[in-house]
Amino acid sequence: MQEKVVLIGAGSASFTRGLLADMIRQGWEGELGLVDVDPHALQVAEGLARKLIAAGGSQLQLRADTDRRKVLPDATTVICTVGVGGRRAWEQDVFVPRRYGIYQPVGDTTMPGGTSRCLRMIPAMVAIAQDVVSLAPDALCFNYGNPMSPNCRAMRKAAGAEVVGLCHGVFHIGNSLAAQLGVSPERLTYTAAGINHLTWFTEVRVDGQDAMPRLRALAAEKLAQDGEVADRFSWQLCALTGAYPAVGDRHISEFFGRLFAGEGAYFGKTLGVDAFSFEQTIAGGDRGFAEMTRLALSDDPLPEDWLGRSGGEHEQVTDIVHSVRHDLGKTYSANLPNRGQVPNLPYDAVIESPAVAGASGLRPLMLPPLAPFLAGTLASRFQWVEAVVEAALTRSRDRFVEALLLDGAVDSVDTAGRLADDLFAAQAAYLPEFR
Numbered sequence: 522m523q524e525k526v527v528l529i530g531a532g533s534a535s536f537t538r539g540l541l542a543d544m545i546r547q548g549w550e551g552e553l554g555l556v557d558v559d560p561h562a563l564q565v566a567e568g569l570a571r572k573l574i575a576a577g578g579s580q581l582q583l584r585a586d587t588d589r590r591k592v593l594p595d596a597t598t599v600i601c602t603v604g605v606g607g608r609r610a611w612e613q614d615v616f617v618p619r620r621y622g623i624y625q626p627v628g629d630t631t632m633p634g635g636t637s638r639c640l641r642m643i644p645a646m647v648a649i650a651q652d653v654v655s656l657a658p659d660a661l662c663f664n665y666g667n668p669m670s671p672n673c674r675a676m677r678k679a680a681g682a683e684v685v686g687l688c689h690g691v692f693h694i695g696n697s698l699a700a701q702l703g704v705s706p707e708r709l710t711y712t713a714a715g716i717n718h719l720t721w722f723t724e725v726r727v728d729g730q731d732a733m734p735r736l737r738a739l740a741a742e743k744l745a746q747d748g749e750v751a752d753r754f755s756w757q758l759c760a761l762t763g764a765y766p767a768v769g770d771r772h773i774s775e776f777f778g779r780l781f782a783g784e785g786a787y788f789g790k791t792l793g794v795d796a797f798s799f800e801q802t803i804a805g806g807d808r809g810f811a812e813m814t815r816l817a818l819s820d821d822p823l824p825e826d827w828l829g830r831s832g833g834e835h836e837q838v839t840d841i842v843h844s845v846r847h848d849l850g851k852t853y854s855a856n857l858p859n860r861g862q863v864p865n866l867p868y869d870a871v872i873e874s875p876a877v878a879g880a881s882g883l884r885p886l887m888l889p890p891l892a893p894f895l896a897g898t899l900a901s902r903f904q905w906v907e908a909v910v911e912a913a914l915t916r917s918r919d920r921f922v923e924a925l926l927l928d929g930a931v932d933s934v935d936t937a938g939r940l941a942d943d944l945f946a947a948q949a950a951y952l953p954e955f956r
Contacts, residue, residue: 524551524842527596527657529589529649530603530666531555532562535809540600541570542828543839545577554592555585559607563587565810568817577828589652596657598842601649601664601684605641606951608803613947614638615799621940622783623930625775626797629667630718631902632775632930636909637944639668640921641951643675643913650680661845661882663687663838664856669717670903673856673871675910685883686856686871688717689836690768698725698765701739702732714863714874714888716902717856718772721895722765737763753788762894771797776898778930844878852876855883865890870903901927916955918945 526544531537541553555570557563567585574581586592593599604611614634615625628634646666653662662684666672673686691713699709704727712724725732740760743750750756752770754777759765766773774781774792781787790796816823837853844851855876858869862885866872876883890896905927912920918941925937945952 524549524597525554525595526552526598526600527554527556527589527592527660529556529599529601531566531585532557532559532607533602533604535813536602536665537566538569538573538813538827539836540838541573541581542577543836544581545573545579546828547839547843549839550580551597552582552584554596555583556587556589556592558587560587565814565817569813569823572816572823573827576823589649590656593652593656596653596660598661599653599657599663600838601646601662601666603642603645603649603666605645606948608806610641610948610951611638612803613944615793617943617947618930618940619793620943621931621936623778624781624784624786624792624794625778626771626793626799627775627802628793628799630772630775631668631905632778632928633925633940633944635668635775636905636921636924636928637948639671639909639924640913640955641948642666642668642672643910644954646672646676647679647914650676650682650684654680654682661685661842663841667717669856669873670871671906671910671913674858674869674906675914677858677871678910679914683882685876686717686873687838687841688768688854688856688873690718690772691720691854691873692837694722694765694767694769698722698736702727702735704728712875712888713767713854714866714872714891715766715895716871716899716906717873718768719776719898719902720767720854720873721762721891722767723891723895725765733763736765749788762892764892764895776902778928782930841878841883845880845882848880850877850879852886853878853883855885857883857885860885862887863891865896866899867903870906872899872903901929916952918942918955 555566570583614637615628618633625632625634664684664686669686673684676682676684696706699706708727710726711722713720713722715721740756743756754770755766784791787796793799852875856871856873859866859872875886908927909924912924922937922941931937
């Protein structure tokens with residue numbers, strides 16, 4: 522397959538590794554351009570990429586630059602994996618709200634952490650989108666950066682970019698549910714719709730037969746057990762509603778933040794502390810990057826399994842591009858504007874739902890309305906998206922405070938204002954134009 526792929530945010534070296542391994546294994550031809558504003562992170566990504574290309578005997582051409590405008594012209598596929606500020610800024614999104622008694626296991630999608638992250642991410646993503654529209658207008662454009670729905674909404678609204686949001690979460694949960702039901706993933710089909718990181722599996726079938734009763738019975742069995750049950754809250758919601766939420770309690774709990782307010786509120790544990798430890802997530806990321814740095818900048822060979830298929834965010838994008846280029850019409854979960862595919866969610870809201878990948882790109886499948894409870898869990902979230910996109914685009918403190926209030930984790934207007942100012946101070950290096 523002849524492509525010019527540009528990966529913006531290539532300093533996310535684990536994504537670079539997985540993407541390139543897939544390209545090499547599938548026999549892609551053409552060019553891979555790596556872009557990152559951090560010269561050191563780019564050096565690591567480029568070093569790993571050159572070793573992978575050599576190990577795989579690939580003819581792919583590699584280019585790396587800190588200036589995306591030098592790499593974007595004539596790109597056929599653009600993939601964004603940007604995380605403005607990296608792990609150090611991400612830490613502040615979680616640690617500052619903790620001072621207010623707000624505990625987040627992730628802090629990159631919703632709650633005050635996700636709201637804060639929007640202020641750093643959206644201006645950068647809009648600038649990237651403007652360059653893609655200008656320099657590579659015919660390219661397939663994919664975004665993996667969080668928060669997914671606000672980023673994609675802003676890129677479309679402010680730059681007119683036909684960006685598609687991708688996340689492996691629904692695919693991962695589909696495989697997990699197959700394992701729970703004791704079947705191979707190939708036998709399982711499903712329908713899932715919602716907002717990224719809160720996407721409801723409303724249909725699950727095994728060999729064409731409805732498996733939702735089996736899944737609901739499994740939920741009841743798990744909830745009857747004594748002791749710890751993985752993703753207990755998700756199974757509670759499944760037992761209650763007959764739908765299963767993706768992508769597990771680590772993310773799902775943040776959309777129901779008031780249910781878990783205070784220490785010990787998550788089944789006797791504290792989110793982000795002894796349940797889904799945030800510090801362990803950050804430490805694991807630091808260790809992983811340190812190891813990749815060692816491999817990239819030394820003469821040590823890469824581990825033998827690095828060219829094999831690995832799980833992670835990258836794992837479907839090459840298949841999607843292949844399906845588009847060859848008009849295969851395969852179905853994937855994608856984040857696209859709602860143009861009626863879920864009729865009782867807001868028009869133009871960026872929703873996660875099934876889409877067909879064919880010659881015209883990714884086109885969503887039309888679905889029936891969601892049940893009132895499921896739609897209700899999403900309705901205010903899409904209004905939060907609109908509020909935080911406006912806050913980021915206008916650089917307005919008042920709009921940001923409104924977004925914190927809409928999110929629902931704070932207990933008063935005064936608290937929202939103080940938290941906003943503390944987050945501004947902590948992230949000042951990345952918010953130079955914010956007033």
